[in-house]
Amino acid sequence: MQELPGVAGEMLSSTYGDLYRIDRTRGQRQDKAPKGQFGMSTIQRKLKTVLILLVIVYLIINIYHTSRTILQNETQIALLRKVLNKPLCVAHQKIIQRLRRLTKDLTYVRMSVDRDIAMAKIIDGHYDNLRQLLREIEFITSSDVDSEDGRRRSSEDQVKKSQIVCPEVYKGSTYGYPFYRKGFQTEECSVKRDINELVTLIFDEVVLTTETGDQMGDFTHTGRMNRFFTFLESVYRLHQGIRAHFILGRSWNQHEIDTLRGNLTFDLRTKISIQSLRNYAFSKGELLQHIIDDIKTQYILIAPSLTRFTNDINLERLLRVLSTHENTLFAGGSVRNRTGHWSHGCLQTQLKNYTLTYKSGYYRSFSECLVCDFISGPFMAKTSVLKEFGFQSRGDGGIFQELFLRVKDRFFNSHLGLGHSRTSVVSCPDVMFHWQPFPVLDKDLVNFAKKHSIKKIVEADGKVRWFGCRRAVKHREGEKCPSRSGFVVPPCCLENLADAIKFVMEQCERNNITCELQEGTLLGAVKFNKVLPWERDADIAFLTADFPRIVKIKDAFTRQRYVVREIKKPWCCVEGFQAGGKIELLADGWSIQMYGQHRMNPRELLANEHLPTKVLFSGNWLSAPCNPGLYVRHRYGQEVYRHAEHWLSTGKQSGWDAYETKVFSSCPVKGFHGCLDQYESDGSIQFDN
Numbered sequence: 001m002q003e004l005p006g007v008a009g010e011m012l013s014s015t016y017g018d019l020y021r022i023d024r025t026r027g028q029r030q031d032k033a034p035k036g037q038f039g040m041s042t043i044q045r046k047l048k049t050v051l052i053l054l055v056i057v058y059l060i061i062n063i064y065h066t067s068r069t070i071l072q073n074e075t076q077i078a079l080l081r082k083v084l085n086k087p088l089c090v091a092h093q094k095i096i097q098r099l100r101r102l103t104k105d106l107t108y109v110r111m112s113v114d115r116d117i118a119m120a121k122i123i124d125g126h127y128d129n130l131r132q133l134l135r136e137i138e139f140i141t142s143s144d145v146d147s148e149d150g151r152r153r154s155s156e157d158q159v160k161k162s163q164i165v166c167p168e169v170y171k172g173s174t175y176g177y178p179f180y181r182k183g184f185q186t187e188e189c190s191v192k193r194d195i196n197e198l199v200t201l202i203f204d205e206v207v208l209t210t211e212t213g214d215q216m217g218d219f220t221h222t223g224r225m226n227r228f229f230t231f232l233e234s235v236y237r238l239h240q241g242i243r244a245h246f247i248l249g250r251s252w253n254q255h256e257i258d259t260l261r262g263n264l265t266f267d268l269r270t271k272i273s274i275q276s277l278r279n280y281a282f283s284k285g286e287l288l289q290h291i292i293d294d295i296k297t298q299y300i301l302i303a304p305s306l307t308r309f310t311n312d313i314n315l316e317r318l319l320r321v322l323s324t325h326e327n328t329l330f331a332g333g334s335v336r337n338r339t340g341h342w343s344h345g346c347l348q349t350q351l352k353n354y355t356l357t358y359k360s361g362y363y364r365s366f367s368e369c370l371v372c373d374f375i376s377g378p379f380m381a382k383t384s385v386l387k388e389f390g391f392q393s394r395g396d397g398g399i400f401q402e403l404f405l406r407v408k409d410r411f412f413n414s415h416l417g418l419g420h421s422r423t424s425v426v427s428c429p430d431v432m433f434h435w436q437p438f439p440v441l442d443k444d445l446v447n448f449a450k451k452h453s454i455k456k457i458v459e460a461d462g463k464v465r466w467f468g469c470r471r472a473v474k475h476r477e478g479e480k481c482p483s484r485s486g487f488v489v490p491p492c493c494l495e496n497l498a499d500a501i502k503f504v505m506e507q508c509e510r511n512n513i514t515c516e517l518q519e520g521t522l523l524g525a526v527k528f529n530k531v532l533p534w535e536r537d538a539d540i541a542f543l544t545a546d547f548p549r550i551v552k553i554k555d556a557f558t559r560q561r562y563v564v565r566e567i568k569k570p571w572c573c574v575e576g577f578q579a580g581g582k583i584e585l586l587a588d589g590w591s592i593q594m595y596g597q598h599r600m601n602p603r604e605l606l607a608n609e610h611l612p613t614k615v616l617f618s619g620n621w622l623s624a625p626c627n628p629g630l631y632v633r634h635r636y637g638q639e640v641y642r643h644a645e646h647w648l649s650t651g652k653q654s655g656w657d658a659y660e661t662k663v664f665s666s667c668p669v670k671g672f673h674g675c676l677d678q679y680e681s682d683g684s685i686q687f688d689n
């Protein structure tokens with residue numbers, strides 16, 4: 001977290017060079033332009049005047065005729081009055097919905113006449129017209145656009161005080177040090193209600209693994225039942241008295257289910273229902289629907305494929321988001337699988353040209369939650385909303401994909417620029433679910449694809465599925481990297497830093513040294529899966545006990561022509577452990593700060609956790625604190641998913657000062673293609689290459 005000497009400055013000279021070039025070309029164009037205008041003769045000008053006069057006369061005659069017709073037509077006048085009294089915006093929701101349905105129907109018709117080229121062309125024409133009309137109506141009637149900053153308003157206006165959970169307050173950047181398991185704390189208040197009265201849990205196929213990670217099926221029936229009870233205990237240790245439904249997979253037979261039920265204590269028997277898909281003639285969607293129809297609580301958590309139930313599943317936080325944001329209907333969190341691979345779980349979808357594309361990332365955030373089209377993991381929703389939307393009834397697979405596609409369809413505003421203004425679905429990554437999803441096979445999605453006429457699905461990881469139509473540099477030579485306020489760091493420089501970070505982490509792993517990404521480096525991984533575009537340095541924490549091992553592998557770094565500096569030796573002791581120790585690594589003009597920490601995870605987590613959590617960072621999976629989303633939220637505070645420049649750029653004293661997420665500072669070289677101020681201060685997708 002220290003500024004490097006001599007890294008700034010070089011950019012400007014080349015930048016101004018570019019600008020001069022631009023100005024020069026512009027100047028030339030201006031020189032040429034007037035010459036063309038002088039060529040216009042006076043005859044042409046007279047002709048123009050005559051033409052304009054003719055047009056005006058024509059228009060006057062036309063207006064006269066029109067007004068006469070209107071006056072003569074009583075019904076038309078009545079109609080006009082009606083429109084005047086009842087403007088479109090009063091009933092616009094209904095009209096828009098009908099128009100949308102019509103547009104969709106037209107697409108189906110269009111598909112049925114695929115072979116008749118002439119007909120297809122005609123329908124395409126109608127479709128375009130209708131679409132245009134729909135957009136215009138949406139534009140005229142949209143209450144979102146009538147303010148200067150409509151996009152912000154639509155979400156933030158509807159924030160209200162929660163009537164069911166108490167508010168949180170942020171205690172500052174040092175409060176949760178060093179593990180950041182705390183930071184935002186719930187305040188006392190009078191409205192608080194018992195979570196058990198508010199939420200019902202639905203577990204969709206709990207994944208019961210053994211200690212070594214073998215999945216069910218690999219161990220005996222009693223083993224599997226014992227593990228089921230262990231899971232059950234972990235739920236009820238945290239939420240005594242909550243109601244829960246378990247949907248077990250088709251491998252559970254009636255006898256096993258009866259035994260499970262029989263072994264529940266009397267108290268639990270009234271709270272829990274256990275069902276196996278095997279016993280039902282209908283699909284998972286229908287079973288879910290059936291369960292939901294009977295639920296009385298206001299909210300439901302639907303959790304597919306959980307492996308563990310821990311206090312990282314912060315139900316109160318999800319309740320707060322759902323109850324304070326009127327437009328937010330679904331709230332999920334991040335997911336971590338059995339091998340520790342973590343992701344924020346927020347995906348965007350695009351359905352175009354028969355192709356459904358999933359893309360990881362977000363355009364907007366609020367209250368440290370990302371606005372999504374689809375959340376991959378478990379989610380909480382308002383019961384009324386789930387009842388209204390329902391589930392696809394055919395097949396067991398793709399039901400959540402199908403649900404979220406319909407949600408997007410309903411709330412998506414097709415007017416350009418407002419496409420991402422809806423906040424119906426969010427992921428709050430500090431809420432973390434341990435899960436192990438079953439691999440999704442192409443055949444699982446057939447019903448989903450059919451229902452929406454999808455012929456191709458492109459997953460977030462690039463995997464392509466086809467339906468219906470087909471079967472199946474080293475950058476290290478040369479100059480230092482400039483980093484200055486107002487500019488993004490050039491891509492090659494970010495690449496150097498990412499390489500260096502990955503190299504260090506690789507060495508840690510190879511030599512059994514406990515290391516993890518922290519601070520801004522972790523923030524970059526959580527938000528962008530790479531280095532922050534405005535980064536100044538890197539932060540890696542290591543276990544102080546491993547300090548001698550790092551010193552021992554110094555050569556590995558110097559062979560890469562990195563410079564290793566021992567800044568501080570470890571000291572004794574914190575809680576009986578060696579503490580501190582600091583090493584700085586100079587790599588390609590970057591400084592990587594390595595801090596010793598006496599312990600790397602809270603003791604209670606070490607007891608449970610077999611593997612470190614891994615975050616995707618510039619293509620590699622690197623170790624991170626146990627719950628990365630929670631760490632960054634507690635470390636950086638309010639609106640951490642909106643952006644703030646490095647503290648060195650904003651004139652702060654240190655990285656411990658509060659970060660304000662706001663617009664990027666204005667660029668010192670206006671219009672330069674490396675300016676940071678051309679980006680929104682929210683959203684990750686804009687920083688994709």
Ligand SMILES: *[C@@H]1O[C@H](CO)[C@@H](O)[C@H](O)[C@H]1NC(C)=O
Pocket residue numbers: 225226229259262263
């Ligand atoms: C469940 O109950 C059966 C008897 O109904 C008993 O034999 C078995 O040990 C119990 N299992 C557990 C895990 O409590």
Ligand SMILES: *[C@@H]1O[C@H](CO)[C@@H](O)[C@H](O)[C@H]1NC(C)=O
Pocket residue numbers: 337338339340341
């Ligand atoms: C966890 O997720 C990562 C990344 O998606 C994947 O490579 C890995 O195989 C997954 N682990 C398991 C046990 O499925």
Ligand SMILES: *[C@@H]1O[C@H](CO)[C@@H](O)[C@H](O)[C@H]1NC(C)=O
Pocket residue numbers: 353
């Ligand atoms: C639709 O997708 C196909 C293949 O992905 C492509 O060749 C075609 O040009 C696309 N059509 C439109 C209108 O984008």
Ligand SMILES: *[C@@H]1O[C@H](CO)[C@@H](O)[C@H](O)[C@H]1NC(C)=O
Pocket residue numbers: 512
């Ligand atoms: C790695 O270190 C741990 C203790 O820190 C030790 O138990 C383990 O045997 C070591 N593994 C290897 C491969 O050196």
